[in-house]
Amino acid sequence: MCKFFGYNLSMALLELKNRLIVVTGASSGLGRALALQLALREGADLWLCARREDRLRELKSEISTRSNVNVKILRTDLSQAGDRHALLDAVASDHSVFGLINNAGMTRYGPMAFMDMDAFRGVMEVNLAAVMELSLGFVEIMYRRGEGFLLNVTSQAAFVPTPYQGFYTTTKHGVQAFTDALRMEYRHTPIFIGTFVPGGIRTDMITSSGLDRRISRNSRLNMTAEKAAAACIRGLKQRKPLAIPGLLNRANHLLTRFLPREWVLRAAERLYRPPAGGNGSG
Numbered sequence: 001m002c003k004f005f006g007y008n009l010s011m012a013l014l015e016l017k018n019r020l021i022v023v024t025g026a027s028s029g030l031g032r033a034l035a036l037q038l039a040l041r042e043g044a045d046l047w048l049c050a051r052r053e054d055r056l057r058e059l060k061s062e063i064s065t066r067s068n069v070n071v072k073i074l075r076t077d078l079s080q081a082g083d084r085h086a087l088l089d090a091v092a093s094d095h096s097v098f099g100l101i102n103n104a105g106m107t108r109y110g111p112m113a114f115m116d117m118d119a120f121r122g123v124m125e126v127n128l129a130a131v132m133e134l135s136l137g138f139v140e141i142m143y144r145r146g147e148g149f150l151l152n153v154t155s156q157a158a159f160v161p162t163p164y165q166g167f168y169t170t171t172k173h174g175v176q177a178f179t180d181a182l183r184m185e186y187r188h189t190p191i192f193i194g195t196f197v198p199g200g201i202r203t204d205m206i207t208s209s210g211l212d213r214r215i216s217r218n219s220r221l222n223m224t225a226e227k228a229a230a231a232c233i234r235g236l237k238q239r240k241p242l243a244i245p246g247l248l249n250r251a252n253h254l255l256t257r258f259l260p261r262e263w264v265l266r267a268a269e270r271l272y273r274p275p276a277g278g279n280g281s282g
């Protein structure tokens, strides 16, 4: 077996064809693009989760007209413990489930101290509690089956604390650390565990959080959801423990690890500082 710094170079690509993959947050943005590419390019069967069932139904019918993969939808509110348990129960009872992509997420933009506690709780529940609960439940089920993968979508904000998105960056740091720890625990098993670490993506998250008042959705700093999804699937198939899409994001990731932390934090504060005249809270 050919190894390089702990990475296994001789491993075959992860085969996704006819595998049943659960994608959370599939009703828009990255999750929707992932679902389309997994179905249409990889031939994977899908289980699509989100709160907006109408959007999931539309996506299912689009996929069904363009391919013959199986698509199921499950209306899930990940801020609710009951819905998270229902999703895990469904995974446990369907023996064909092979992979889980924890993609659903949300952010709030603005000075943290002026945000209400509901915003804080919402971000913590969806981005952190749900991801941890689903990851643990899923890995336990897959471990018993002896195969499968778990991919958690984090962010560049998992490595650089992002001012004015304080709740978000906290959850992404948490999920990155949690997933890395879990991956180490299971590295000698057939289960692949990894993270996808994008920078900005042109999705509704940027507009719904109000972040577009600072950085426009179509900024060249942000990549399209389609490009991000393609990089995500490529990284997954190659079993990359940490897949970062795009040269700019990879350079940023490398640079921010070596520059003095205070410089990096100050640059991030300047980049995200809300426009003058508003507190930026969305």
Ligand SMILES: NC(=O)c1ccc[n+]([C@@H]2O[C@H](COP(=O)([O-])OP(=O)(O)OC[C@H]3O[C@@H](n4cnc5c(N)ncnc54)[C@H](OP(=O)(O)O)[C@@H]3O)[C@@H](O)[C@H]2O)c1
Pocket (backbone or CB within 6 Å): 024, 025, 026, 027, 028, 029, 030, 031, 049, 050, 051, 052, 053, 076, 077, 078, 079, 102, 103, 104, 105, 106, 126, 153, 154, 155, 156, 198, 199, 200, 201, 202, 203, 204, 205, 206, 208
């Ligand atoms: N956009 C970026 O710049 C960027 C950058 C780095 C990382 N990311 C990460 O990429 C992932 C996807 O985000 P996106 O950019 O594609 O944003 P998006 O277009 O806003 O999509 C977010 C998805 O999460 C789902 N979601 C939100 N709250 C939920 C809840 N309570 N229960 C179930 N599903 C919920 C939404 O579905 P419903 O509303 O229908 O429930 C939606 O499908 C997130 O983890 C995000 O942190 C995004």
